[in-house]
Amino acid sequence: MKTTAIQKLMTKNLIKLNLEDSLTKAESLFKKHNIRHLPVVRGSKIVGMLSYNDLLRISFADSTNDDGDTVETTVYDMFSLEQVMSKQVSYVNASDPIGKAADLFTKENFHALPVLENDNLVGIVTTTDMIRHYNTHCN
Numbered sequence: 001m002k003t004t005a006i007q008k009l010m011t012k013n014l015i016k017l018n019l020e021d022s023l024t025k026a027e028s029l030f031k032k033h034n035i036r037h038l039p040v041v042r043g044s045k046i047v048g049m050l051s052y053n054d055l056l057r058i059s060f061a062d063s064t065n066d067d068g069d070t071v072e073t074t075v076y077d078m079f080s081l082e083q084v085m086s087k088q089v090s091y092v093n094a095s096d097p098i099g100k101a102a103d104l105f106t107k108e109n110f111h112a113l114p115v116l117e118n119d120n121l122v123g124i125v126t127t128t129d130m131i132r133h134y135n136t137h138c139n
Contacts, residue, residue: 011125
């Protein structure tokens with residue numbers, strides 16, 4: 001049986017943050033694109049990962065002020081992206097078999113992994129991508 005490479009199921013149209021971006025921008029991207037993980041880059045090099053849960057740890061990301069519809073972002077101004085993101089980033093290569101990502105997801109309790117090619121960020125693979133792949137190809 002032929003193994004499938006991660007590049008076949010990874011998300012290539014990346015939404016990412018630059019290291020200098022604000023946490024307010026991060027929250028906006030999470031909500032606008034309905035995603036839970038953002039790679040953080042300096043140029044094309046991965047330097048961290050930020051999850052929506054990372055934001056929740058420092059604030060109530062959905063809290064509103066008295067008018068009921070403005071997100072309170074004061075707490076975001078107290079931290080930099082670099083302070084909140086995960087800096088110890090595990091990754092997979094685009095040509096790796098999907099089993100490598102599955103192993104990392106289960107052993108390390110990750111839900112998203114950056115995908116590199118020649119040390120450059122080229123995609124992201126998530127547990128949702130794995131489930132979609134399984135449902136499409138294994139049922």
